[in-house]
Amino acid sequence: MTASTTRTPPADQAPPIEDEAARIAFWERQAGRLDWASPWHTAHTFERPRLLEAGGPEDEPRYTVPRIEWFTGGRLNAAHNCVDRHVEAGFGAKPALLFEGEPGDRRTLTYADLQAEVSRAANALAALGIGPGDRVVIYLPVIPETVVITLACARIGAVHSLVFGGFSSEALRFRVEDTGAKLLVTSDGQFRRGRAVAVKENADAAVAGENAIEHVLVVRRTGDAIPWTPGRDVWWHEAVDRASAVHEARPFDAEHPLFVIYTSGTTGRPKGLVHTTGGYLVQTAYTHALLFDLVEHEDDAVNDPARVADAVHWCTADLAWVTAHTYEIYGPLLNGVTQVIYEGTPQTPHPGRHFEIIERYGVTTYYTAPTLVRSHMGAFGSRPAPGQRPADRWDLGSIRLVGTVGESVNPEAWEWLRREVGAGTAPVIDTWWQSETGACVMSPRPQDPCWDSGSGDAAPKPGCATRALPGLSTAVVDAGGSPTPDGEQGLLVVDGIGPSAARTVWGDPQRFLDSYWRQFGERGWFLSGDGARRDADGDITVLGRVDDVINVSGHRLSTIEIESALVSHPHVIEAGTAPTADPLTGHAVLAFVVLTAEAAELDADALAAELRAHVAERIGPIAKPKHVIAVPEVPKTRSGKIMRRLLTQLFEHTTLGDITSLQNAHAVAQIAGITGHPSAEGRETAHVRP
Incomplete structure (x- = not known):
């Protein structure tokens, strides 16, 4: 694709052209991983927000919305790149999907099988009147049909929007209506x-x-x-299974919309983020290969065939989450690896179901959420006794890399994952990225010398996302945009965006501007909404959402830091902290804790005092929780993020906000019963220790 050129912003806004040109050239090299039907003429266009009006004393200044494009003029097909080209290269017999249902049913789809199924589904979609640009909402569990219909949409140029199968009808209705979808794909159950x-x-x-x-x-x-x-509903086995298995994939523009994914809704009305085809696939293919050890060096643009042949990848996310889009659907298939998909919950019918699956399929890379790691810790113990460790009961010897995603991983969970699943030797990729970035932005790399025990280098810091990946750049700044001193919390910005970044909010470009670009857009910086700090080594630790901060007597405390301190106590499996109003200090720390079974035998007052003292010792007296409440679960979104605003609302007996995005909505009713919130239908014994 040597015919490409680069469109740069005005000179007074642009970064040094050498850096920007090198960054764009890097992504052009990585674009060579894909099959393109025709080359791009412009590698990258980035029109930053420009000030239109300064506004009056009470008015917000007005800006233009940003324009972001990658590989403009290039044409390709996502499904062809995920499936057909591997079949054409002679890998049709290679397993693409190893499916395990929660009841124990299993299916294997080779790349040739997947090509036939996707082709049938594409023909069925066309027969139902779906064409390029039409929206299709997919409301399915983690089953092969979900992957098939997703790729079929991409094959014909329809825009897919996956919705978590546990969402309520209202959450689904919003997405159906907001996208203007013509087709809904669902299941009987x-x-x-x-x-x-x-x-x-x-x-x-x-x-x-x-x-x-x-x-x-x-x-x-x-x-x-x-x-x-009748007339509206159509059975899959009648429409898809009977369709022709032959379908010619046609190419689409690189900036053709591929999918709309909705944010979790923790901050109001969910935003439908639009991701386009070419740039998303390029960054997805590269970061999957880099992070899951398919390349030898981080600047390689070609995978190591031996590593691809041996890889059995398992990303445990629900397919509706962006993690699954990137590292469970598109990334593994773009790179031609075999992957596991599992329908059910991790503790059904027993707490070791995941380890049983790892053993059965020889999983080599295991990518999951910190909350699931803490669940494993609760089931097997923070320091399992000999004979009780997962590796004592299941063969985990195939694992060569483990990773986390969703929220910052607690150091204790990081160490447990490496020790108990990775045998104490596997690299740990603690990845930071968002629905908005589309693919990973910061993470340690398995190629780093520190993972070589003979190198003498120190291993990455547990719970630290370290630094930006090649072709990307991040910074920690204050509200004015100046770099924060080492060790001081600031705002995490992406000052070198990648090709997979969202282009807009569906139907609301102004919200895209206001949410992510208003504060630093003129500098070309994307505002992530997360707080972070950089240490003296230049490594970045993510501290969670900037609104997840507790201000005690003027001291800004990170909720994640307090939660990590609580989880480091042997009786705490998981913790969620939030602010509550305090007349003396402004905020007081409110801690909801999920305790071990052994803790139930202890005196509640004494344990609460012990946990407060533990936090004071780990962080300082200012961080001591004023209230400690034992709960069965903390409310979490489907990505594993704790919905902390609900904790405050449940404790203060105020109106509850939107809970449609929760993966465990029943936890709200449980906590309401404990705290006496008016929404509770019943009451449970309160375990609140002021």
Whole structure:
């Protein structure tokens, strides 16, 4: 693709051209990983927000919305790059998907199988009137059909939007209506926590109002009886399984929308982030290869065939989460590796289900959320006794790399994951990125010399995302944009964005500007919304959302730091902290803790005092929780992020905000019963220790 050129911003706004040109040239080299039907003419366009009006005393200044493009003029097909080219290269017999259902049913789809299934689904979509640019909402569990229909949408140029199968009908309705979708794909049900859960009723409720839905395509998963609307509802096995397995993939512009993914809704109305095809696939393919050890050096633009051949990848995220889009659907398939997908919950029917799956399929790379690691710690112990360790009961010897994503991982969970799953030798990639960035931005790399025990270098710091990946750049700055001193908390910005960055908010470009670009957009910096600090080595530790800060007597305390201190106590499995109003100090620290079974035998007052003292010892007296509340679970979004604002609302008995994005909405009712929140239908004994 040597015919490309670069469009740069005005000279008074641009970074040094040598750095910018080198960064863009790096991504052009990585674009060679993909098959392009035609080359791009412009490698990168970035029109930063410009001030239009300064505004009056009470008015916000007005800016233009940013314009971001990569590989403009280039044409390619996402499904061809994920499937067809591997078949054409002679790898059709290689397993692409190793599926395990929660009840224990299993399927293997080779790349040739996947090509046939995706082609059938693409033909079925066309028969249902779906074409390029049409939106398709996918409301399915983690089953092969979810991957198939996602790639089929990409194959015909339809825009897909995946929705977590545990979301309510209202959450689904919003996404159906906001995207203007013509087709909803769902199932009769799904298997969850050992039972069949109805799904179709939620889907019907979501499309009962005013919307553009023409058909509902239904996968038979549980076999239960479901309501049916003749003329609208269509069975998958009738529409897809009977369609032709031959379909010619056509190329689309690099900036053609690939999918819309909605933020979790922790800060109001969910935002539909738009990701386009070319740039997203380039950064996804490269970062998956880099982070999951398919290349020898971090600037390689070609994978090591031996590493690809041996790889069995498992990203444990639900397919509707952006992590799964990038490192469970597109990334592994772009790189031609074999991957595991698992439908169910990690502790069904026993706490070692994940380790059983690792053993069965010979998983080499295990990528999961810190909250799941803490769940493993709760089930097996922070320091399992000999004979009780996961590796004593299941063969985990295939693991060569482990990783975390979602929130900053507590050092204790980092160490447990490496010691108990990675045998104390596997590299740990503690990745930082967001739905907005589309792919990973910061992480340690398995290629770093520090993972070679003979190098003499220190291993990465547990719980620290370290530094930006090649072709990207991050910084920690204050509200005015000046670098913060080492060790001081500031705002994490991406000052060198990558090709996979979101282009806009669906139907609301002004919100895209206001949410991410208003504060530093003129400098070309994306505001992540996370707080962070840089240490003397230049490594960055992410401290969570900037609104997840507790201000005690003028001291700004990170919720994640307090939670990490609590989790380091042997009786605490998980913790969620939040601010509550205090007339003396402004905020007081409110701590919700999930305790070990052994802790139930201890005196509650004494344990609460012990936990406060433990935090004071780890951080300082200013961080001591004023209130400690034992709960069965803390409320989390599907990405594993603790929804801390709900903790404050539940404690202060104020109106609860949106909970449609929670993966465990039942936790809200449990906590409401404990705290006596008016929303509680019943009451449980309070365990609040002031």
